Structures are given as C-alpha cells and as structure tokens.
Amino acid sequence: MTAAIEVKAVDKSFGNVGIIRDLNLSVAKGERHAIIGPNGAGKSTTFNLISGHIKPTSGEIRLNGDVISGLRPFEINRRGLSRSFQVTNVFARMTVWENVRCGVLWATGHRYAFWKNVDNLPEVKQRTARILDDIHLSHRRDVPAGLLTYAEQRELEIGITIAGGASVIMLDEPTAGMSHAETDRAVALIRRLTEGRTLVIVEHDMSVVFGLADRISVLVYGNIIASGTPDEIRGNPKVKEAYLGEEID
C-alpha cells in the first residue's frame, strides 16, 4: 500500500551546516507515528520539511504517493496534510467559535468568503459545532481564545488542525507545558480525533509517545537511527545509547 508519508534521502543544510542528513522515513496510512530524539536533533526541522515550511536541500518527500517537496505549505495542506506548531498558534482576539470556523471555512471551500455572512452557511455551522463538541469546548464558544487556559488553547489548536478534515495530521509537542491530568486529557482527545487518520507527532513526554504511537522513529543528529514498534524501540541498544542516562519507558 502507498505510504501516507515517504521521506527519501532528504538532506537539509542551513548555510553550510548540515542539520538533516540522509533522512528516510515511511509512515503508513492510518498509523500513529512518533518522532523522538534529543534536543536539537532536527525534529521540528523534519516537520517543517514535510509541511513545506522549509525546502529540502536534496531528496524527495511524498504525500499519499505524490511528490510534495517543493510545494508551498498551503498547497500541501490542500492535498490533505494539516499540522500544528510547537508554539500555540490560535487567534487570541477571535472567539473559540471563530477560530474553529476559520479551519472549517478553509476545508469546505469557502476560503475567501469574507463578504458572506458565514454563519448562514449550514454546513459550516454544523461542522464548527461538532468540532467544538468533540474538543469539549462548546461551553467556551464565545470566549476570546486568548482568555482560555493554556491547556484549552492547545486543545483548541488540535481542534483547528483537524477541522480541515485532513487525512494526515502532524502535531508538534501537543502536550508541552501541560500538567499530568491535562496531558491525559489531551492524549485521549488526540487518540479519538485521529481515529482512522494518519498521525505524526513530535513529543518529549515518553509516556505520551509509548501510550499513543504504533511506531516510533528516533532522530539523532538529523538522521533516523531506528524505526519500529514501541517494544522494538525500547529494546534497541542504539536508542538506549542515544538516551544515555534517560528513561525511555
């Protein structure tokens, strides 16, 4: 079967510093795949390469079989890939409802419908309401997003990322800065919302990684040193060495 994401022999240099070196990664359709690795290993850079925010120096990236390296982020998004960022990225002055509706408008083809009364579009209204319900933020719908708690903002962002109906979702450290209880809630949310889709996640919290991922890839110095099931990764000596002194289970 065609992979959802296929990264082949990708290199990325900033100036003459090689950050990503011969990166090869395959994520099957419907799989939840985590990318882990020490600080500065190149995880966010890998995300930015796949989502088109930066271009590879060489190599090729495919989404559902089609080459996407070289395309711009919005073109890749239209082809079915949606991502969140490490830093919370919601519109602080817009309400929760308006934030989600933005994502829905994009997905339903009303991309530039600024002149329309968009609340009169039943499909948009229903879909926005359903997503708010899914992310358990219906009771906060009229609150400006900037006034939500930090964890609620991250949940909203996850909601917006999936609002577009993309088949491939990429989340960059979705539980960073959350308490244990908030993390558990976010993981349950992510698991539920990505059911039947492909998920790629960058995450430092190993309990999240090992609880959520079907497969894990370990990135060290811009290169994937191991890819496998959580059990394979746990028992891999190269991974243990890269995480010397740290607990990975």
Ligand SMILES: Nc1ncnc2c1ncn2[C@@H]1O[C@H](COP(=O)(O)OP(=O)(O)OP(=O)(O)O)[C@@H](O)[C@H]1O
């Ligand atoms: N635009 C850029 N220009 C120059 N160097 C960059 C740029 N973006 C990232 N880097 C460098 O690339 C390396 C990898 O950074 P990246 O943010 O991808 O790592 P990471 O694995 O996501 O780290 P962390 O876990 O700390 O978030 C770092 O040394 C960083 O300084």
